Amino acid sequence: MQSLEKTQTRSDGGVSMKSAMPWIFSAVMLVLMPFIFQSNSAITIMNQMAITIVFALSYNMLLGQGGMLSFGHAVYMGVGGFVCVHVMNWEIFGSIPLPLLPLLGGVFGMILASMVGYFSTRKAGTVFAMISLGVGELIAACSVIIVVFFGGEEGVSGDRTYGMPFFGVEFLSQIEVYYLTAGWLLISALLMYLFSRTPIGRMANAVRDNPERAEFLGYSSRWVRYNSFVAAGFFAGIAGGLFAINYEILTEENLNLTTSGSILLVTFLGGVGVFFGPVVGAIVFTLLQTVLSLETEIWSLYVGALFVATVMFFPSGLAGVMQLHIAPIKLGTWRLLVMPYIITLVPAIICILGLSGLIELLFHARHTAIGETEMTLFWVTFQHTEILPWVVFAVKAVVGFWLARKNAPQMMDAWHRANKPDGADT
Amino acid sequence: MDLILVNLIDGLVTGLLLFMLSAGLTLIFSMMGVLNFAHASFYMLGAYFAYQISIYLGFWMGLLIAPLLVGIVGAAVERYGLRRVHQYGHVPELIFTFGLALLIEELVKFIWGNDQIPYQIPEILEGAAFSISSYDIPAYKVFMIFLSLGIFAGLLFVMTRTRVGMIIQAALSYPRTVEALGHNVPLVFMGVFGVGTALAGVAGVIAGPVLSTFPGMAFVLGSIVFVTIVIGGLGSLGGALVAALIIGWMTTFAKAYNIRMEDILTGVGFTKPEPIWDSAWADLWTLTSPQIADILPYLLMILILVFRPYGLFGKRDV
Amino acid sequence: MTAALEIQGLRKSFGQTEIIRGIDLSIGRGERHAIIGPNGAGKSTLFNLITARFPPSSGSISLHGRNLQGLAPYQINRLGLSRSFQITNIFPKMSVFENVRCALLWAQGYRYSFWNMVSRSRALTEGAEAILDQINLLQRRDLPAGVLSYAEQRALEIGITIAGGADVIMLDEPTAGMSHSETDYIVGLIRTVTEGKTLVMVEHDMGVVFGLADRISVLVYGEIIATGKPADVRANARVQEAYLGAALEADH
Numbered sequence: 002m003q004s005l006e007k008t009q010t011r012s013d014g015g016v017s018m019k020s021a022m023p024w025i026f027s028a029v030m031l032v033l034m035p036f037i038f039q040s041n042s043a044i045t046i047m048n049q050m051a052i053t054i055v056f057a058l059s060y061n062m063l064l065g066q067g068g069m070l071s072f073g074h075a076v077y078m079g080v081g082g083f084v085c086v087h088v089m090n091w092e093i094f095g096s097i098p099l100p101l102l103p104l105l106g107g108v109f110g111m112i113l114a115s116m117v118g119y120f121s122t123r124k125a126g127t128v129f130a131m132i133s134l135g136v137g138e139l140i141a142a143c144s145v146i147i148v149v150f151f152g153g154e155e156g157v158s159g160d161r162t163y164g165m166p167f168f169g170v171e172f173l174s175q176i177e178v179y180y181l182t183a184g185w186l187l188i189s190a191l192l193m194y195l196f197s198r199t200p201i202g203r204m205a206n207a208v209r210d211n212p213e214r215a216e217f218l219g220y221s222s223r224w225v226r227y228n229s230f231v232a233a234g235f236f237a238g239i240a241g242g243l244f245a246i247n248y249e250i251l252t253e254e255n256l257n258l259t260t261s262g263s264i265l266l267v268t269f270l271g272g273v274g275v276f277f278g279p280v281v282g283a284i285v286f287t288l289l290q291t292v293l294s295l296e297t298e299i300w301s302l303y304v305g306a307l308f309v310a311t312v313m314f315f316p317s318g319l320a321g322v323m324q325l326h327i328a329p330i331k332l333g334t335w336r337l338l339v340m341p342y343i344i345t346l347v348p349a350i351i352c353i354l355g356l357s358g359l360i361e362l363l364f365h366a367r368h369t370a371i372g373e374t375e376m377t378l379f380w381v382t383f384q385h386t387e388i389l390p391w392v393v394f395a396v397k398a399v400v401g402f403w404l405a406r407k408n409a410p411q412m413m414d415a416w417h418r419a420n421k422p423d424g425a426d427t
Numbered sequence: 428m429d430l431i432l433v434n435l436i437d438g439l440v441t442g443l444l445l446f447m448l449s450a451g452l453t454l455i456f457s458m459m460g461v462l463n464f465a466h467a468s469f470y471m472l473g474a475y476f477a478y479q480i481s482i483y484l485g486f487w488m489g490l491l492i493a494p495l496l497v498g499i500v501g502a503a504v505e506r507y508g509l510r511r512v513h514q515y516g517h518v519p520e521l522i523f524t525f526g527l528a529l530l531i532e533e534l535v536k537f538i539w540g541n542d543q544i545p546y547q548i549p550e551i552l553e554g555a556a557f558s559i560s561s562y563d564i565p566a567y568k569v570f571m572i573f574l575s576l577g578i579f580a581g582l583l584f585v586m587t588r589t590r591v592g593m594i595i596q597a598a599l600s601y602p603r604t605v606e607a608l609g610h611n612v613p614l615v616f617m618g619v620f621g622v623g624t625a626l627a628g629v630a631g632v633i634a635g636p637v638l639s640t641f642p643g644m645a646f647v648l649g650s651i652v653f654v655t656i657v658i659g660g661l662g663s664l665g666g667a668l669v670a671a672l673i674i675g676w677m678t679t680f681a682k683a684y685n686i687r688m689e690d691i692l693t694g695v696g697f698t699k700p701e702p703i704w705d706s707a708w709a710d711l712w713t714l715t716s717p718q719i720a721d722i723l724p725y726l727l728m729i730l731i732l733v734f735r736p737y738g739l740f741g742k743r744d745v
Numbered sequence: 746m747t748a749a750l751e752i753q754g755l756r757k758s759f760g761q762t763e764i765i766r767g768i769d770l771s772i773g774r775g776e777r778h779a780i781i782g783p784n785g786a787g788k789s790t791l792f793n794l795i796t797a798r799f800p801p802s803s804g805s806i807s808l809h810g811r812n813l814q815g816l817a818p819y820q821i822n823r824l825g826l827s828r829s830f831q832i833t834n835i836f837p838k839m840s841v842f843e844n845v846r847c848a849l850l851w852a853q854g855y856r857y858s859f860w861n862m863v864s865r866s867r868a869l870t871e872g873a874e875a876i877l878d879q880i881n882l883l884q885r886r887d888l889p890a891g892v893l894s895y896a897e898q899r900a901l902e903i904g905i906t907i908a909g910g911a912d913v914i915m916l917d918e919p920t921a922g923m924s925h926s927e928t929d930y931i932v933g934l935i936r937t938v939t940e941g942k943t944l945v946m947v948e949h950d951m952g953v954v955f956g957l958a959d960r961i962s963v964l965v966y967g968e969i970i971a972t973g974k975p976a977d978v979r980a981n982a983r984v985q986e987a988y989l990g991a992a993l994e995a996d997h
Contacts, residue, residue, distance in 0.1 A: 064518075068518065070518050070521060070522070120729075120732075120733050124736075126517065126518075127462060127517070127521075127661075128732060128736060130462075130521065131462075131653060131657050131728070131732060132729060132732050134650060134653060135654065135657075135725045135728045135729045135732070136725075136729065138650050138725050139722055139725040139726065139729070142721060142722045142725070143722065146710060146714065146718055146719065146722075147710045148709070148710050149709060149710050195862065196859055198862050198863060198864060199858060199859045199860065199861055199862060199863065200850045200855035200856070200857070200858045200859075200861060200863055201857050201858060201859045202859070203843065203846070203847055203850065203863055204847060204850065204857075206836070206838070206839060206843075207836050207839065207847045210836040210837060210838055210839065211834060211835070211836055213818075213830075213834065214830070214834045214835065214836065214905075215819075215847075216817070216818040216819040216822065217796070217818060217819070217822050217827055217828055217906070218822065218847055218848050218850070218851060218905070218909060219819055219822045219823050219850075219851030219852065219909060220819055220850075220851060221817065221819045222819075224857065225857070228857050228859070232859070258646075258650065262525065262529070265522065265525065266526070266529070269522055274838075299533070299536075299537060301533055302530075302533040302534070302536070302537055305526065305529040305530040305532075305533045306530060306533075308526040308529065308530070309508075309523070309526040309527060309529075309530050311526075312512060312519060312522055312523040312526050313508060313511055313512055313523065316512075316515050316519050360537075363537075364537060367538075367540075368540055
């Protein structure tokens with residue numbers, strides 16, 4: 002145990018070069034990204050990712066930090082966004098520089114959250130989840146009724162270029178919008194991170210773990226939760242403002258259960274226990290959504306399956322899985338893992354590819370128009386009526402599964418050994 | 428008067444259907460403490476399974492077999508999925524059932540496609556059973572009422588008069604004690620989950636032809652079911668029935684009678700702004716009861732949660 | 746002089762069953778008071794009533810002369826009363842250091858602040874380290890509290906309880922489930938950290954009780970049948986009959 006103690010980072014350290022590194026690195030990456038991926042569609046995807054990251058991080062203030070499961074978080078982003086789009090349509094917009102707009106979204110998201118949170122944060126757990134669901138559905142349903150604010154079926158749209166030019170920039174091009182979005186992303190993420198390091202942030206964790214105990218530390222669990230809720234609403238509103246700037250239109254879709262549900266999926270997939278978990282989740286999900294959807298019609302089936310698999314087998318999310326590897330890397334025992342990983346995970350990947358091939362074949366066979374039998378998968382074109390593709394995929398699936406199953410114990414064993422400080426056998 | 432009667436029947440149909448869905452959900456919650464987000468998905472599976480079976484064996488065989496299939500799927504989900512996630516706590520359980528709902532919807536789309544499928548009322552039940560003045564009461568609706576009432580009666584009988592029912596009631600409150608007495612509590616859990624989902628399946632089988640069978644049907648009904656059991660009180664079957672009926676009648680009457688906000692406001696003394704579409708209050712003035720009919724249950728739920736968190740008849744805290 | 750804790754006519758019923766049947770108790774400042782009694786006597790219920798986990802059916806509880814009626818647990822805590830729990834109640838996912846630091850936040854006046862960084866505050870860090878030193882967990886400071894051994898967790902529990910500077914400390918069976926050596930260690934710890942404070946504790950271990958307490962109250966079926974110095978209580982016939990008889994023989 003001794004050397005493991007030494008290798009663990011001090012969690013109470015102040016700002017140091019070491020803790021600032023990830024942020025500096027991220028800032029640099031954000032600046033450089035458009036030079037690496039230069040196409041317009043890439044920039045669009047990056048903008049989408051950035052907005053989703055801010056939204057997901059704000060959601061994790063509730064779920065991961067506060068232990069509050071909300072099914073209605075989209076309304077704070079939505080309302081913030083709607084306010085921003087409305088402002089875009091007003092005369093006064095000419096004297097407001099666009100970069101300040103998300104702040105307005107944040108303020109209104111916060112106002113809504115402070116009203117709803119007053120009732121919903123009395124208890125955590127199921128009551129909170131149900132109230133959040135009710136409020137979310139209520140506001141989403143109201144959106145077709147309160148046409149004045151929500152624009153009814155067509156939503157509300159605006160034009161971001163009518164704002165006051167910011168140092169000469171009118172935000173006509175995607176790349177200008179990208180840097181604005183990236184800037185806000187960095188600021189918001191940093192603020193949310195720092196929030197978790199403040200007294201209220203620390204107590205939010207305590208209340209999550211043990212609300213009763215927290216009371217005997219002098220803190221009202223209810224008010225701690227309330228503060229987290231309002232702060233989460235603020236940052237969701239900022240995400241809404243960024244959305245308004247990017248897409249210049251907000252509709253009922255931004256408020257509904259589907260959006261609230263998808264941010265839950267994104268955050269959980271990434272991992273709720275680590276600050277950067279939602280970042281990972283947002284990036285992976287956006288990639289799946291944009292890139293995978295081009296390859297297959299049933300990408301959402303894969304996402305759904307991935308989500309369920311995450312909940313069942315690695316509930317700490319992708320970030321959690323990544324974190325598991327910190328110990329072996331620090332101890333230098335990661336080399337022990339390489340071979341077992343290869344012999345277990347490669348067959349597993351082959352199995353998954355085989356299965357997905359079969360699924361795609363099935364889908365194609367069942368749902369395409371009669372007569373259309375040609376399909377392309379993994380860069381090979383074939384007819385779904387041919388026997389060969391079926392056999393090939395089936396074989397891949399079965400063999401991959403069998404090999405992975407056979408080698409899995411070896412991987413588990415290597416894992417155990419890698420986690421021992423001296424790499425000794427059990 | 429006649430219109431009231433017709434709406435009462437309509438509301439009753441909706442209410443009883445909602446009850447069938449909520450009964451299973453509230454039972455599962457009582458027993459296992461998990462709110463099954465995917466409950467409405469089993470309802471959807473019921474409709475789809477029944478459709479598939481009815482193609483080969485007719486509607487009635489579908490009615491008989493589909494709920495059983497759904498129950499088996501439900502039991503399997505409990506045994507292999509939920510039980511595994513249970514160890515992580517309530518929040519992961521909720522998230523799991525949520526993911527399950529997503530997955531089931533995708534699977535349904537995968538197998539049967541995105542469009543509505545032609546699951547139809549059997550010929551023998553088409554047409555009107557009787558009329559109240561000029562309104563025809565469809566025979567199918569009468570059938571739905573009788574079937575739902577029959578199931579409710581059966582459920583009540585099993586829960587209060589049989590040994591199995593007693594064991595379930597005991598396990599609802601003191602699972603450990605029941606286990607210590609030698610009963611296989613995990614098996615009871617699996618059974619309750621299976622029966623609960625089978626009930627949802629039955630609701631799907633009979634609702635499918637009238638409410639239309641399409642991949643989004645679970646989603647549409649999903650949150651209303653939660654609202655119902657929260658209003659009725661988690662764990663209370665009677666509460667679920669009362670809440671379901673209230674919601675059924677509330678939404679039916681709101682939709683049937685076009686109560687306009689305009690009339691209320693002018694009645695109180697406000698004057699309507701002209702032209703109406705320029706005014707910022709346009710939405711308020713043009714508000715009609717059919718518009719807000721679907722929101723009313725949510726409003727009621729929020730009021731209940733704020734002022735009476737136990738729900739109408741709940742014993743446990745939500 | 747006002748008593749630290751004054752209980753008058755306290756009653757509590759759950760439905761038809763009356764658990765606490767009228768308790769009058771006065772605990773002075775700086776006193777070490779133990780509450781003992783057979784299982785089911787209502788000791789935990791009494792604790793929960795004092796700390797406002799649920800309201801009494803009738804009667805009053807005063808802390809330093811201040812009536813506690815209607816106050817929430819966190820408000821009572823802010824008035825200077827802190828408690829530990831029978832089942833270890835720490836924050837398992839946070840590090841040991843963080844556990845203690847959180848206990849200091851309110852006491853050091855941070856309230857719901859979101860504009861200070863806790864890591865910047867020397868007062869917090871040094872305060873937490875001082876307490877960790879007292880409970881001998883300084884070496885384990887960065888481990889998640891959940892991985893500590895049972896006795897260490899109980900020690901941490903005590904550390905969290907006293908960290909906030911409360912002057913009335915209530916400990917609910919602090920040595921439950923411990924071996925002899927662990928018990929001795931915890932008793933020594935309790936003695937040190939509650940120096941100068943008022944201590945109220947529920948205990949089953951007679952050795953602990955007689956070694957630590959200035960006065961003892963015996964709770965049987967929701968009533969206190971005897972209060973007084975350990976030697977007097979030990980000699981009390983009623984008490985011996987109700988409770989101590991078998992335990993005394995076993996221990997000594």
